[in-house]
Amino acid sequence: MDEIWIYIFLIVAGFGSGFIDSVVGGGGVISTPALLSIGLPPQIALGTNKLASSMGSLTSTLTFLRSGKVNLRLTAKLFPLSFTGSACGVFLVHFLPSQLLRPLILILLVAVTIYTLLRKKWGAASHFRGLTGKTCMWFLPLVLAIGFYDGFLGAGTGSFLIFSFLMLGFDFIHSAGNAKVLNFGSNIAALITFAALGYVNYRMGAIMAAALIAGSWCGAKVAIKSGSSYVRILFLAVTTLLIGKNIVDYLTWLTR
Secondary structure (H helix, E strand, C coil), X not given: CCHHHHHHXXXXXXXXXXXXXXXXXXXXXXXXXXXXXXXXXXXXXXXXXXXXXXXXXXHHHHHHHHCCCCCHHHHHHHHHHHXXXXXXXXXXXXXXXXXXXHHHHHHHHHHXXXXXXXXXXXXXXXXXXXXXXXXXHHHHHHHHHHHHHHHHCCCCHHHHHHHHHHHHCCCHHHHHHHHHHHHHHHHHHHHHHHHHCCCCCHHHHHHHHHHHHHHHHHHHHHHHHHCHHHHHHHHHHHHHHHHHHHHHHHHHHHCC
């Protein structure tokens, strides 16, 4: 592939990834395979993707913040958990094969999708009244675990974060806004760690980041304008896509 076509390919993939990722996460399903397809080694593809996705998640985070769709007091407290978990996850990439987690992730994605489908009015309105001691016991470790997962594997992080905020009583649009703040935390932590390990191609990452920023801005604007029902539909579509991808990846690993 000629260099100019590689850049065009990365721009198109980056925009599509940013658009989806800004709303419900899952943009890595597009951007990471795109980087792998141009010949980057897996670790460098993951690190380069984090450079691009960090810029995209920052853009969508700022867009949601300006629209008032983020609980800033809550997300500010949770941000360090997402950041720390992600950094730990990146370090474990060196020691554990990601395939060990794939069956668990597949089961969780299926459960999330079925639960959301069955609860048709879930996330239509916000009922969050604050964290209690009881919710802290399960929610804080969950945020840390999702941050860890983002550093280790990544695909579906946004979906898991949105689902977590829905469980707290937020509507879909506020869940998406809150999720983007924490997703930015896990992305930037992973980027710093990957960069320290030398796993970032800055030229490719910068090209994809520019496209991701544009896609993230457009996606967040559409989500805010269209409301919770649109986010719910996209959430179900992306989690279904993630389920299919994880099935293919797991079957490929089993047949090696």
